[in-house]
Amino acid sequence: MIAATLALAALACPAVPPEPEPDPEPAPDTSGVLFEPERVIEVAIEIAEGDWDELRFQSRSIVDIFGGDCLAQPFADPFSYFPATVTVDGEVLADVGVRKKGFLGSLSSDKPSLKLKLDEFVAGQRVHGLPRLTLNNNAQDPSAIRQCLGYGVFARAGVPAPRCNFAHVTVNGVDLGVFTHVESMDKHLIGRHFDDDNGDLWEGTLSDFRASWTGTFEKKTNEADVDKAHIDAVTVAAGAPDAELIAELEAQIDLDGFFALWATESLVGHWDGYGGNTNNFYLYDDPTSGLLHFLPWGIDQTFVNGGGGETPPAVTTVGVLAHRLLDVAEGRERYASAMRRLLDDAWDEAALDAEIDRMTALIEPLVPPETLTAIGDVRGFVDARRDGVTAALDAGLAPVTEPLRDAFCFELIGDVDVTFATTWGTIVNDDIFNTGSGTLAGTVRGNAIVPAQVGSRGGGHPEQPGRVVVQVFGAMPDQSIVAAAVELDEAQLAEGTVELDGEQAIGYLVRFVPATGANELLGLLLAGTLTLSAASTDEGAAFEGSIVSELYWFPF
Incomplete structure (x- = not known):
């Protein structure tokens, strides 16, 4: 009887569950250590050589950005994360995600800007409470100090701005020099500025x-x-x-x-x-x-x-x-x-x-x-x-009289297919139809390019040391001359193929009228290639190859 009563009592009064364990206290935010203005943080990256080469050569072209209906969606991100061991001021972090960073002008294969994502491959991994580090290569800041100086002005103006200092970066023991270390735009930064x-x-x-x-x-x-x-x-x-x-x-x-x-x-x-x-x-x-x-x-x-x-x-x-x-x-x-x-x-x-x-x-x-x-x-x-x-x-300030700018997506208007056979150093020779030979074909807004005579020349750029230029000229029936040209860095000069990216290798198609001096840009050679079959820089040596490219117009 007593046992039955106790059993009923137990059913009527179920055991009270234990109090849940309190959430662990978040780790203290010590990220300020990584942004102390008086020091340069040391970042050493160890990454598989093949991964590093793939990372640093990932890129985007002008056509990737401005081609098609370019403002219809966010710009595509061509960069991938690769696993690496990263040491930050002596703290070793395994399997950190490392990727290239940049939109267009700051892209570099020698010294790429980098994003380090601590938790890309290891959940919850942090360094001094930070899930990410952003390292800018200063390709567009030859002083290396503009960003930190400028973000300081924004902060004093009361604008929520990232913190900033410097990092000395090595990759697989190779010294890449000074980078600007800018606080990543993420929830951690937002949490510092907003409740x-x-x-x-x-x-x-x-x-x-x-x-x-x-x-x-x-x-x-x-x-x-x-x-x-x-x-x-x-x-x-x-x-x-x-x-x-x-x-x-x-x-x-x-x-x-x-x-x-x-x-x-x-x-x-x-x-x-x-x-x-x-x-x-x-x-x-x-x-x-x-x-x-x-x-x-x-x-x-x-x-x-x-x-x-x-x-x-x-x-x-x-x-x-x-x-x-x-x-x-x-x-x-x-x-x-x-x-x-x-x-x-x-x-x-x-x-x-x-x-x-x-x-x-x-x-x-x-x-x-x-x-x-x-x-x-x-x-x-x-x-x-x-x-x-x-x-x-x-x-006194005045209302703006200029209209808002139009969209600037590039328009595909044609194509160009060119061959050239000239010699190095002919670029300074104005006898353009006797300095080399070639072929020039293509279309511009549906109109075929059919020259009666073709000439070519090439060599070191007369006005830009360290640059190379090749030009192919076509004498047209209307007494005008159409010219396809490509300019590239001397470091790119080798037998093989060079992508026309609109940055290091730039191509364009122009038309000029010798009798009047009139000239016009017909378009840019983009999403194409320059292929060199002979590329010696010895004076008088063979300089030969081909250019195959789409032709784009740009509204700015």
Whole structure:
């Protein structure tokens, strides 16, 4: 009886389950160690030689980027992760994913920019709490200091910016020199700047808030949900009438933050950012504020004047938000206020010069002399920038009169098939139909190229040391001359095939009329090849081969 009663009691009062174990405390974030400004971190990569060669030669071409309906979707990523053992400041990490990084201008096979993904092959692997490292090769920053200097200005302006310092990198014992170590754009960075890191992070690459330009926004978090409703809402707001523009935008984006980013981009000369090129920026859709926030990226071409020495404008106007905000008086006033505040609070020439001195002393033992010359150019930009910007503000900002740019996808308009047989050094000879022979065929917008006579010449580029040029000329029945030409680096000169990538190897088709001096570019030779069957650089030696390529037109 007692036993039965106890059994019933047990059924009526089931055992209370034990309290669940509390979640383990997250490991402390010690990532600041890797961004201490006073030191250069050491990164040693050990990777299978075959993997390294495959990694560094992975690339994309201009046609990959601009061909077809180029703005309809995010740009394809041609880069793969390869496993490697990576040692960071003495800490050995096995099976780290390593891949090449870059869009176009910074791509290099000798010293590629790199992304290191610690958890690509080992779940949860971190280094000082970081899941990723980003190492930029400075191909477009000959000073090696622009990025760290610039991100410091963005941070002082109150813009959520990545941390930055330097890394000395070796691969399989080969010294690749100094890289800029930039904090990766991921949830870890977002968590430092925002209370809630669960929102959507978007990368803008030639992306804008215009109906035909939103396709290239690429989602970097919460990728399974491809909804772009917030970006679409900003696109609608950007088209609002002048009287409603500010209110419509403030309902969708952190507008004060945008003015700060836009002014800072302009001040440091970031022509390749949102304001200047609708490129190199991120958006964070913050769940707390319900607003989109702008973050800067890709600032390696800052702190420099243009090729003719012209200074960058005090306000960039390519992005539709920049364009529209200058349409209204309040937008112009808020931009000017943001820029003056920036000059007061974040642009201290003495402090910037001291930072340049500090970084120079840090990397000087690791960089070639030409880097120090480029650093001098950065210093000159810093010291002169305030006067130019202040003068522009004092003169008053005006609405933008130029229309927004058109889409710039390349148009396939024809093809070219060429052979040439000449001798090295004939490039300086103007008797173009007696310096070599060849064939020239193809089409331009449906019109066949059928020359009556063909000549060719080649050799070292007369105006660009270290470059090689081959030209094939066709005398046309209308007394014009059509010429196909390819220019390439001397280092590429060898028997075999060279890809016409539009960067190192550039091809083009031109037409000129000797009687009048008129000339026109017919198109670019892209997605094609130059094949050399004889490629000696001895004066008078045979220089022979062929060019087979598609012909593209570009609207810019």
